Amino acid sequence: MTNAIEVLNLNKKLHQFQLRDVSFTLPSGTIMGFVGENGAGKTTTIKCLINLLKKERGSIKLFGLNQESNDIAIKEQIGVVFDNIHFPEMLTPKQINQLMGAVYKTWDHHYFLKLLDQLKVPIHKPIKQLSSGMKMKLSISTALAHYPKLLILDEPTSGLDPIVREEILDLFLEFMQDEEHSILFSSHITSDLEKIADYITFIHEGEILFSENKDDLLYQFGIWKGSLEQSKDLPDHSKIRMKKSPFGVEILVKRNEVNNAFYLEKPTIEDIMLFYVKGDDIK
Numbered sequence: 001m002t003n004a005i006e007v008l009n010l011n012k013k014l015h016q017f018q019l020r021d022v023s024f025t026l027p028s029g030t031i032m033g034f035v036g037e038n039g040a041g042k043t044t045t046i047k048c049l050i051n052l053l054k055k056e057r058g059s060i061k062l063f064g065l066n067q068e069s070n071d072i073a074i075k076e077q078i079g080v081v082f083d084n085i086h087f088p089e090m091l092t093p094k095q096i097n098q099l100m101g102a103v104y105k106t107w108d109h110h111y112f113l114k115l116l117d118q119l120k121v122p123i124h125k126p127i128k129q130l131s132s133g134m135k136m137k138l139s140i141s142t143a144l145a146h147y148p149k150l151l152i153l154d155e156p157t158s159g160l161d162p163i164v165r166e167e168i169l170d171l172f173l174e175f176m177q178d179e180e181h182s183i184l185f186s187s188h189i190t191s192d193l194e195k196i197a198d199y200i201t202f203i204h205e206g207e208i209l210f211s212e213n214k215d216d217l218l219y220q221f222g223i224w225k226g227s228l229e230q231s232k233d234l235p236d237h238s239k240i241r242m243k244k245s246p247f248g249v250e251i252l253v254k255r256n257e258v259n260n261a262f263y264l265e266k267p268t269i270e271d272i273m274l275f276y277v278k279g280d281d282i283k
């Protein structure tokens with residue numbers, strides 16, 4: 001099966017900021033969580049992927065097709081959701097249904113209305129009267145109603161309460177029932193990604209620090225806690241990053257390089273991110 005997304009050495013400069021040799025692959029049939037702190041470059045990468053920003057160097061392929069020369073064919077097959085809705089605020093979902101029918105050949109009016117009904121989004125109210133949760137559900141329904149193979153979601157659950165987030169995650173899992181479908185999902189809410197992602201790609205200051213299978217990633221690391229003096233007993237080559245804590249130090253280590261006698265806590269994706277962003281490198 002082809003990959004849904006293949007990005008190789010993507011470079012893009014925006015004033016002071018630069019994406020440097022960003023590379024990752026999203027296999028078809030899987031969900032990738034795209035994480036990184038504010039300003040790390042997630043939205044910039046996503047905009048390059050969908051040709052909203054022109055890349056400077058590198059290669060981007062979606063469904064095995066070169067992105068620049070197959071823009072229209074690719075856009076028919078993707079659904080994109082940003083954290084803000086991009087329709088004029090006076091439009092109602094019912095009017096959006098008519099409008100989008102003219103944009104996509106494969107737009108399904110009945111499916112769109114069915115999704116809105118399922119998600120309890122009123123179809124006659126203008127967007128400006130909808131809550132943020134309803135606006136996000138409307139955006140996602142709009143992204144789904146032309147039957148895309150790939151969803152690209154930029155912070156789809158930020159600012160939403162846990163109940164709406166759960167409903168939205170369920171909708172993504174329903175979408176993934178078709179094994180050709182894939183999702184790239186950028187989020188700060190790493191617990192959402194822990195629930196549904198197969199792969200985690202972590203971007204920091206415009207560079208990819210890792211892009212790996214989530215279970216392998218969570219399994220390969222452990223967190224050791226103790227005093228700086230005690231930490232000298234850990235093999236040097238096992239230590240990756242260190243943070244000072246009120247009680248001593250916390251060290252992110254490679255689990256398979258450490259003897260079983262050392263007690264290691266299981267990290268979350270958030271822990272790993274914090275070690276990389278806030279911790280010190282150990283050489």
Ligand SMILES: Nc1ncnc2c1ncn2[C@@H]1O[C@H](COP(=O)(O)OP(=O)(O)OP(=O)(O)O)[C@@H](O)[C@H]1O
Pocket residue numbers: 014015016017036037038039040041042043044045
């Ligand atoms: N049009 C622009 N012109 C100049 N700089 C920009 C532009 N758009 C974004 N940037 C800068 O590029 C950097 C990366 O921004 P980007 O929006 O890609 O980050 P992000 O990881 O999506 O962050 P967030 O999680 O806050 O949405 C930031 O420093 C931002 O200020």
